[in-house]
Amino acid sequence: MAQLTVSGRDTAYVWVGRDTGGQPDPAAVLVRRAGALLLGRPETELVLTHDREGRPVVRVDEVTGSVEVAVSVSRTAGLVAVAARRAGAVGVDVERIRPLPALALAHRWFPPAELAWLGDRPEAGRTVDFLRLWTAKEAVGKALGRGLRDGGLHRLMPPPGLPLRPVPGDELLRVGHPRLGGDLVLAVAVRASAQVDVEVVQRPGHGVTAERSASVERTSLPVVVRGN
Template sequence: MARAGVTVLWGPTAGDARTAAHTALLRGAALLTGEPADAFRLTYEPGGRPRLAGAAAPPHVSISHGRGVWAVALGTTGPVGVDVEAVRPVPALRMAGRWLDAAAADWLARVPPAARPAAFLWLWTQKEAIGKARGRGLRGGGLGRPVPVPERWPPTPARGGLPALRPLADDPGIFCAALLADSGRHVLALASAAPTTVELRGRFGPGGADPADLRRGRGQAPEGRPRHAR
């Protein structure tokens, strides 16, 4: 695996997404460092930010798991945040009026109705990722942060992974990006507290294993609010 500033691993799972994410994080650290996965241990800071314990552990990590999907980010250049959501029917305009700034809500209202759930989640996952990168979670660091809306919907696909991370207008120390993944079935967002290069790998690469297999040694939120996890 290339040593980018941030490596993002993600994929769907038929098993427990939380367990899959934790397993993927340990496996990702092993792939990055060449150390065995059992050389690392997942811990949490008092505020809830995840950490990997171990002499060679990447210094910055983030975890997300949702409805049958997981994502992890491992970084070397600064704090990171990752978030992933399965695209599904949501009351996008009602939720936008409650959780998004006026400019973003107005943009969403102009998106064709059938595309609004994905467009809302495209914005929401970035807020989640920003809160994680800032180390204060959604309410403490991401909910009030406006994120840039795309010039067109759906956004132009990025070749080879995430589009370039862009600084926030009101906080140039945080950089973020999002993409529609898996033929539009999922939305994946990343935020970083430093400008950096990103390597994106779904299921540990083409034909890769679900973390449920790796674990065996073979290589819902309150109504009106999306599910989220640190």
């Protein structure tokens, strides 16, 4: 597994690997490895659990108390992404770029300001722009511990890109889009009062395998739109 670049700054780390649907679960493998690297402890000492808001964490229990790392997991066709951060909550979402009725989906699910922004974007890149907004909403929802419930799809997102940018209406939420290349869109969100760095430690195709192949399309996108 790729090693971390330790800068002393608040950093969200991301690992992306293959998800072939076998056992052990590739997501659990990545989560344990991420926790071991960030906590500096053997994987056998780690406990995978959840915090009070239901967000996943990796914990080490010590005599003086527990030490935790916040983690987040996302899956899309054949891939799994894991984000981890020591300083606080983190959320991650990854989607493959594919043909989508971007404007129809945005009309159904997004607030008017985002629909207008998307309509003004070049048609050739509109699907990617839609996926950037969608993954940002998913990542923010995971950082909050409630997913897309309570109007998460209507939560206004900042313009896509890096560095992480504050979410309108909540200065403690930041979200951005590290580049993965290929046909992937990745979003990372954090809850923080200051800027947070993002480092993609491991990219697709490196270091995550499974015992059997049973790749399944896993996505949160409503790919069929009926009516308006």
